[in-house]
Amino acid sequence: MSQADFVVVANRLPVDRDDDxxxxxxPGGLVTALEPVMRKTEGAWVGWPGKPGLELEPFDFEGTHLVPVVLSADEVQNYYEGFSNDTIWPLYHDVIAAPRYRRVxxxxxxxxxxxxxxxxxxxxxxxxxVWVQDYQLQLVPALLRKLRPDLTIGYFxxxxxxxxxxxxxLPWRRQVLEGLMGADVVGFQRVADAGNFARAVRRLFHYTTKAxxxxxxxxxxxNRNVLAxxxxxxxxxxSYIEMAQRPEIQARAKEIREGLGNPKAVLLGVDRLDYTKGIRHRLKAFGELLEDGQLTVEDATLVQVASPSRxxxxxxxxxxxEIELTVGRINGDFDTMDHTAIRYLHQAFPREEMVALYLAADVMLVTALRDGMNLVAKEYVASRIDxxxxLLLSEFAGAADELGSAIRINPHDIGGMKDAIMRATEMPGSEQGRRMRALRRRVLDHDVTDWSRSFLDALAAAKR
Known part of the structure; x- marks a missing residue:
């Protein structure tokens, strides 16, 4: 294939290997977001195919040219599990867990x-x-600019x-900032994140930073201008609206509630099993509400989906x-023959099952201690066609900037979270409707297509 006019660079290719x-x-959101652009431009996607040592020639898949980057088992361990996920991830999530700084x-x-x-x-x-994606590839923009000064480079x-x-x-803070400043546009989830980046540049390099x-x-x-x-x-x-309208998914939502013993309120948490998600805080608040007698297992069940991670x-x-111990203790104390306090599911589910869960849940708990965005909050809102x-939403999730009609919580304030859960379980239908309509307007107006278009428009302006 000839070279592409539009190239996405991400840690992973947008495909998974079948059993055959x-x-x-x-199924990821980024793949969905960029699919229309890739088709229109006949673009290329550079990424790792997902298995160590897998050597593949570039190939075409559904209108996109895929360029595999080979990683050895050692590189997966050191670059991905090590620096990306044991140094950068905890450091960038407010040091909830201690980052480790290893030169190797x-x-x-x-x-x-x-x-x-x-x-x-x-x-x-x-x-x-060229559009570079995410924290695993923070050095790519500057390295790429050195190799190809003719390119327009974005980083999200x-x-x-x-x-x-x-x-x-971070011992390598200057190198990381230099890497990111190789881009023409550096995009962030929140205004505060863009501000943190600009301040770091000002402190370390004394460059002029303006809006x-x-x-x-x-x-x-x-001088070269970098938009942050x-x-x-x-x-x-x-796609979430379409699934929520399907009779078989609505029937599945009813089935889920019946399987839980038809409690008055189904509370739902959906997360990757990650220390940034505040799952422990959520379990503590729910457990205390049962202890206090403010909730009973006949009245309320918490469904916690925690998909495996790292x-x-x-x-x-x-x-x-720790989480499984806590769940076991709470269930041991409060379960009856007919009702379970917490239904804990350490597995991933297809999107159709997730939409059925969203429709079955009266209260969605998003209690992240720190989160770039949290798309689960938006998925819940999009699915609630009724x-x-x-939606209970942590103020430390990026989604809180946009979803102002959610009940905002500070997940570190267990007392405040308990009050918010009680308020949510007792909220009249009229108030639920008013809040949900406002939330849905925001999510419908600003979907993933709008996101990719706004970023690419900024890149196009940088090119002129």
Missing amino acids: GGWRRS WWDAYVDVNRRFAEASAAAAAEGAT HHIPFPAYGLFSQ SGISVPLEDGG KAFPISIDTE ERVEAYIQLRD NRGV
């Missing part, structure tokens, strides 16, 4: 980012637009960007043990 060795499209991880991160940049440079046509940061007091811990962008000096004495701005990501709203990282192994249900 074929390929299927990944950093060296692997540099090497892998260089390979991604080289693969992207080879895949891009003259004057192409899907997770939070920390305040300087935390970011300054219009960061002025980066060039070797020839001129919030572009809150969203979901494919229409199962080889020590902090995640400990978290799973304009019912209550």
